Amino acid sequence: MFKLYDISMTVSTSVQVWKDKDAKRPTFTNTSNFQTGTTYESRISLDAHTGTHLDAPLHMLENGATIESIPLSDLIGTARVLDLTHVKYEITRSDLEPFAIQKGEWILFKTRNSDNESPNFDVDFVFLRADGAQYLAEIGIKGVGTDALGIERSQPEYPTHRSLMRNNVLILEGLRLKDVPAGSYFFVLAPLKLEGIEAAPARAFLLGS
DSSP, rough: OOOOEEEEOOOSSOOOOOGGOOGGGEEEEEEEEETTSSSOOOEEEOTTTTTSEEEGGGGGGOOOOOOOGGGGGEEEEEEHHHTTOOSSSSEOHHHHGGGGOOOEEEEEOOOGGGGOSSSSSOTTEEEEOOOHHHHHHHHSSSEEEEEESSOOOOOOOOOHHHHHTTTOOOEEEEEEEEEEEEEEEEEEEEEEEOSSSSSEEEEEEEEEE
């Protein structure tokens, strides 16, 4: 018997957004209802980095590939959840070395970020430091997911994003892993089928025993 974990953020008008910027908040507009028409319909306005989302290289690399360039085959398979809840500030190479991370893996970071269920943005979220990102790039993992809205902060020139992207490591942000034990899972990531832009909101699942 398998257990299904939905590790996605719920998108609503009160969802946590980057630095609490109003311009990044999703809006839902009712365009038809049973008083004005015969159906109920809504229009959604979303930032591409709303909630759980997959970055494409264009987000940080000039002339980088856009979201439709990422093959679906790279978004399904085995993923490993790493318990990093003891990390207070930043994930470093030394934090990652004990896990014997392997080439081709999807690695998902479970940190104290997953405990923040408030709609308010946490400016002190746990992030992946540049040396940790370089370590993952050297190994050649397939992708890395984090339970913060961003994989880095307070690093000029965005070295975490850029070292991963230049080494074809996918970046998934905005996971929710509070109720997921550390371990290996079957992983499904389903970004919206968009074209020509730098990211896409996504639904992500884990299947485990």
